[in-house]
Amino acid sequence: MSMMGAGVRPGDEVLCPAFTYWSSAAGILQQGGIPVFVDIDPKTYTIDPVLIEEQITENTTAILAVHIHGLVADMDPINEIAAKHGLWVVEDACQAHGATYKGRKAGSLGNVAGFSCNRSKCLSGGEGGILTTNDADIAEVANRCRQINAIDQPNREGFNVYALGWGYRPHELVNAFICSQMDRFDENLARRREFAAFLSEQLADIPGFDGPYTPDYAESCFFTYVVSFDPRQLGLDVSAAEWRKAAGKALAAEGIGLGNWQYEPMPAMNVFADKVGFGKGFPWSFPGARQDIVYRGEDYPRTIEFIATHGYLGGVFPPNEMDLIERYVEGFQKVSENAHRALELAEE
Ligand SMILES: Cc1ncc(COP(=O)(O)O)c(C=O)c1O
Missing domain, CATH: 3.40.640.10 (Type I PLP-dependent aspartate aminotransferase-like (Major domain))
Structure with missing residues (x-):
């Protein structure tokens, strides 16, 4: 609309x-x-x-x-x-x-x-x-x-x-339903921000992980909580992508599931890369439409890098309580302390 x-x-x-x-x-x-x-x-x-x-x-x-x-x-x-x-x-x-x-x-x-x-x-x-x-x-x-x-x-x-x-x-x-949720919205949002602030404070002290960067101009609503993976904080000689993969598996074993909105840049998806669209090439086939548009995932290196080195955490919001967030912290701590083992396990 x-x-x-x-x-x-x-x-x-x-x-x-x-x-x-x-x-x-x-x-x-x-x-x-x-x-x-x-x-x-x-x-x-x-x-x-x-x-x-x-x-x-x-x-x-x-x-x-x-x-x-x-x-x-x-x-x-x-x-x-x-x-x-x-x-x-x-x-x-x-x-x-x-x-x-x-x-x-x-x-x-x-x-x-x-x-x-x-x-x-x-x-x-x-x-x-x-x-x-x-x-x-x-x-x-x-x-x-x-x-x-x-x-x-x-x-x-x-x-x-x-x-x-x-x-x-x-x-x-x-x-x-939406109108009735409005009554609880401010309270829920404040709780999301409280959970996110706690998690970011804790992750700052856990080598290998960091919470989301928030620029001065913004106040996030933390729809999902972004985690970045940094192996340098642990002195590991692997790429951030390798660490994300290994740590992601270990975190999942601790009950902490990390998601991604997409696994490659949007233009790499077939609907664009092959110009499927509506079928029969529309809308690219529309008279007057530019004919030289090419969709290639590799033209978007920062998106590729971001996807490979980050993940998002769900559940950092009510009706969950702080005890769940504390359990998340324990899981991150455990994986950080056993980083070498996590990397070995990822190989198996
Ligand atoms: C960034 C973004 N845009 C658009 C949508 C579409 O919203 P809806 O599922 O309500 O159509 C979603 C939700 O899934 C979204 O996350």
């Missing part, structure tokens, strides 16, 4: 980070838009504003800033570049309920934003979502997605289908 509201139409190019959850790019494709990927800042793992301008072409209409893992993208430079080139800024705030940038909340940092409220999210209705914008025109256009047929055309009598929508009418029960 955000893409629709921002006017993304077939053949338009939308810049999107190479590291995100696949749905970010799916939202672009669903409007017939063509995702053009940009590598990430290695520290913040969000889109690197410095790399954006070189990807802008005459077909570019929007920048999708994804606030991944609960950390907001660096929005000031993104908005500046967008203003300079006449582009819309869409926030993918699906993982960022309550996260802030320079004191302002995610969802108020671009032209339009989409939040997911599916079962895993910080604000959940089981399914569903929220769109935010302060632009009445964007709201009106985005709202057309609610119906299969955009039927309520102003200034025309009778039933007239004048455009195609997507049937995104949310279920009222889902909306009611």
